Each structure stands twice: as structure tokens, then as C-alpha cells.
Amino acid sequence: MSLPHAILTALLERPSSGLELTRRFDRSIGYFWSATHQQIYRELGRLEAEGLIRALPSEQPARGQKKAYEVLPAGRAELARWTSASQDPKPHRDAMLLRLRAAAVVGTDGLEADLRRHRELHALQLAEYREIERRDFPPGKDGPEDRLRHLVLRAGIDLETFWTQWLDHALSEFARLPDTTRE
Amino acid sequence: MSLPHAILTALLERPSSGLELTRRFDRSIGYFWSATHQQIYRELGRLEAEGLIRALPSEQPARGQKKAYEVLPAGRAELARWTSASQDPKPHRDAMLLRLRAAAVVGTDGLEADLRRHRELHALQLAEYREIERRDFPPGKDGPEDRLRHLVLRAGIDLETFWTQWLDHALSEFARLPDTTRE
DNA sequence: CCGGGTTATGCAACTAGTTGCATAAGAGAC
DNA sequence: GTCTCTTATGCAACTAGTTGCATAACCCGG
Numbered sequence: 001m002s003l004p005h006a007i008l009t010a011l012l013e014r015p016s017s018g019l020e021l022t023r024r025f026d027r028s029i030g031y032f033w034s035a036t037h038q039q040i041y042r043e044l045g046r047l048e049a050e051g052l053i054r055a056l057p058s059e060q061p062a063r064g065q066k067k068a069y070e071v072l073p074a075g076r077a078e079l080a081r082w083t084s085a086s087q088d089p090k091p092h093r094d095a096m097l098l099r100l101r102a103a104a105v106v107g108t109d110g111l112e113a114d115l116r117r118h119r120e121l122h123a124l125q126l127a128e129y130r131e132i133e134r135r136d137f138p139p140g141k142d143g144p145e146d147r148l149r150h151l152v153l154r155a156g157i158d159l160e161t162f163w164t165q166w167l168d169h170a171l172s173e174f175a176r177l178p179d180t181t182r183e
Numbered sequence: 184m185s186l187p188h189a190i191l192t193a194l195l196e197r198p199s200s201g202l203e204l205t206r207r208f209d210r211s212i213g214y215f216w217s218a219t220h221q222q223i224y225r226e227l228g229r230l231e232a233e234g235l236i237r238a239l240p241s242e243q244p245a246r247g248q249k250k251a252y253e254v255l256p257a258g259r260a261e262l263a264r265w266t267s268a269s270q271d272p273k274p275h276r277d278a279m280l281l282r283l284r285a286a287a288v289v290g291t292d293g294l295e296a297d298l299r300r301h302r303e304l305h306a307l308q309l310a311e312y313r314e315i316e317r318r319d320f321p322p323g324k325d326g327p328e329d330r331l332r333h334l335v336l337r338a339g340i341d342l343e344t345f346w347t348q349w350l351d352h353a354l355s356e357f358a359r360l361p362d363t364t365r366e
Numbered sequence: 367c368c369g370g371g372t373t374a375t376g377c378a379a380c381t382a383g384t385t386g387c388a389t390a391a392g393a394g395a396c
Numbered sequence: 397g398t399c400t401c402t403t404a405t406g407c408a409a410c411t412a413g414t415t416g417c418a419t420a421a422c423c424c425g426g
Binding site for chain 2: 008080086090092093097176
């Protein structure tokens with residue numbers, strides 16, 4: 001139940017319209033909490049109904065018109081509450097690991113190509129993160145907020161590094177498997 | 184849409200009843216594809232209705248009686264199809280990273296304790312994985328199936344190692360933050 | 367023989383996320 | 397001026413996962 005809190009965070013960083021939020025979820029925030037524009041609009045409606053955010057009064061709210069939102073004090077309080085409350089880590093699900101385990105039973109046929117493709121996708125994401133790091137965290141930009149945000153980005157960078165390396169390892173193991181295992 | 188395939192994999196490794204599957208999902212399979220017993224029973228019903236698995240005829244199917252299932256040829260074929268089909272990686276969601284980003288805006292108050300708790304949970308999981316590795320993959324146990332399963336376990340071990348280290352890093356950054364950031 | 371815990375199975379309702387499609391305004395092409 | 401493309405907003409239906417609870421048999425102590 002974190003989408004509303006992801007939106008509150010984004011809106012506190014900068015008041016935005018639904019579409020602007022969608023764009024930002026495609027870039028930074030979405031890297032660890034993805035959401036589609038449909039989800040975002042629905043949630044904006046709920047948050048407004050609950051009195052946690054409000055539409056900026058500047059523009060008229062006609063359809064096809066930008067409608068920007070800002071966070072109200074109640075919204076900030078709710079985000080602070082949620083952030084500090086103890087939460088259990090959610091179990092993660094990874095389809096690729098499951099497929100590999102299945103492959104041990106039904107054969108590895110066809111898997112190697114997708115392993116290779118995933119490796120490239122992770123490498124691409126890693127390059128993007130590094131570019132963001134270069135742009136947003138030059139040496140010297142290390143105020144408290146910068147440090148926290150940089151920490152989050154580092155997790156992304158290190159995770160993508162991990163996955164590229166692990167997939168390389170997996171591919172090298174594949175190369176050593178006897179052909180019979182591949183069905 | 185991978186729960187049915189997780190169940191097919193588990194049943195191919197060993198025919199089981201719903202409860203046995205639940206136990207196995209709490210241990211090995213569930214480490215990368217978790218499921219509750221309610222999900223499992225529901226899915227077993229669907230898989231049986233689709234003709235991918237069948238109840239072993241040994242026991243009578245009364246309530247409170249063990250009912251074990253085995254995979255039919257159609258089920259094995261479906262699992263092989265799914266394993267080899269190309270799939271896009273799902274975007275991951277990580278509430279802790281989101282909370283850290285929120286903390287950069289609303290303050291880090293209360294977060295540090297949970298960071299520490301998560302660090303311990305990851306360390307515990309890591310110890311469990313290492314124990315499984317010691318028990319299930321002694322030197323010499325390296326047939327093709329073993330190699331694949333070991334690869335999956337290695338991902339788990341390396342991920343938990345990564346998270347413990349990253350959380351240590353995060354905690355050391357917290358120690359250096361000025362008190363004002365902590366609200 | 368009965369009362370409480372454990373094993374085993376399962377339904378129903380709810381919450382969260384995804385997919386498909388609809389609507390409307392403005393911008394520029396011709 | 398109207399056609400089409402892009403921007404912007406949003407509803408509805410569906411799929412997957414979670415939570416809460418119900419049922420029933422067996423097992424063991426007293």
C-alpha cells in the first residue's frame with residue numbers, strides 16, 4: 001500500500017499534474033516504485049478526496065487541461081507517519097529464478113536467449129543510472145537530502161551491477177551444461 | 184502469472200498435497216516465489232480443472248484427508264513452454280527505498296531503527312541460505328540439475344549479502360547526518 | 367469419551383495492480 | 397474549416413495477491 005506515499009513524495013519534491021507525475025514515475029521514482037498513468041490519476045482522486053492533496057487553483061479543471069496538485073499539511077503528516085512506521089519487508093518474486101529452477105526439471109531449451117536479453121536490459125538500465133549519478137550527484141553536491149537520494153540511487157546501481165554479473169555467471173554455467181540437459 | 188508454473192515445478196520435483204506444497208513454499212520455492220496456502224489450494228483446483236495435474240488415486244478425497252497431486256504430460260508441456268518463452272522483467276517495487284526518498288523530504292525520524300531491523304532480517308536470511316548451500320550442495324554434487332539449482336541459490340545468497348552491506352552503508356550515512364534532518 | 371491442539375482443506379471478501387479503451391482540447395497540415 | 401496527431405485525463409473490467417474465517421478429521425491428555 002505504498003503508491004499514495006510514492007505520489008506524496010513526488011508531489012512534495014515538486015507540485016505536478018497527473019501527466020507530469022507519470023513522466024517522473026517513468027524516470028526516477030518509478031525505478032523502485034512503478035505506476036501507470038491510470039493508477040496515478042485514480043490515486044490522485046483518492047488523495048484529494050481524503051484531503052491530503054489539493055489541486056492548485058491556477059488553471060480551470062476542464063478535461064484536457066493540466067491540473068496540478070500540491071500536498072497539504074495532512075498529506076505531509078501522513079507521509080512522515082508512514083515513513084517512520086516499522087514495516088516488514090515484502091517477499092520478492094523473481095520469474096527468471098523460477099524459470100531457471102523449472103529448467104532444471106523440464107530442460108533449458110530456449111532459456112539462454114532470454115538470459116542474454118535480460119543481461120543486456122540490466123546493462124542498459126545500469127548505464128542509465130550511472131548517467132543520472134554523473135548528472136545529479138557531481139562531487140560536492142552532498143547536503144543531507146543529496147546524501148539520502150544518492151544512497152537510493154546507489155542501491156539501483158549496485159543491484160543492476162549485481163544482476164549483470166549474475167547473468168554473466170549463469171550464461172557461463174549454461175555454456176558448460178551437456179547438450180542433453182537442453183532437451 | 185507465474186504461480187501455476189511455480190506449483191508445476193514443485194510438483195514435478197515431488198508430487199505433494201496442498202499442505203506439503205505450502206511447507207515447501209515456505210522454504211525453498213517461496214524464497215523467490217512466495218504463496219499462501221489459500222493461493223495454493225485455489226491454484227491446485229484450477230490446474231486440475233485444466234487437466235494439467237491430477238490427484239493421486241491412493242487416498243480418498245474427504246475433507247481433512249491428504250490429497251496429493253502429480254503433473255500430467257500436458258502440465259509438463261505447459262511448464263516447458265512457459266520456461267522457454269521470452270518474458271520481460273517486471274519492474275520491482277521496494278518500499279524501503281521509497282521510504283528513504285520520502286525521508287529526504289519529511290525527515291529521517293524513526294527510520295533508523297527499522298533500517299537496523301531490516302539489516303538483521305537480511306543477515307538471518309543470508310545465514311539460512313548458507314546453511315542450505317552447505318547441506319544441499321556439498322563439493323562434488325554438481326550434475327547439470329544441481330548446477331542450475333545452485334545458481335538460483337547463489338542469487339539468493341548474493342542478494343542478501345548485497346542488502347546487508349547496503350543497509351550497513353545506509354546506517355553509516357545516517358550516523359553522519361546532521362540532527363536537523365532527523366526532525 | 368470429551369476438550370483442546372494440530373493437521374489439512376477450502377471459500378469469500380477485499381486490496382492492489384494491469385489492460386483496454388474513451389474523451390476532450392490544442393496544434394499544425396493542407 | 398476540418399483532419400489528424402499529440403497531450404492530458406479518466407473509467408471499467410480484469411487479474412493477481414492478501415486477509416479473515418470456516419470446516420473437518422485426527423491425536424493425545426485426563
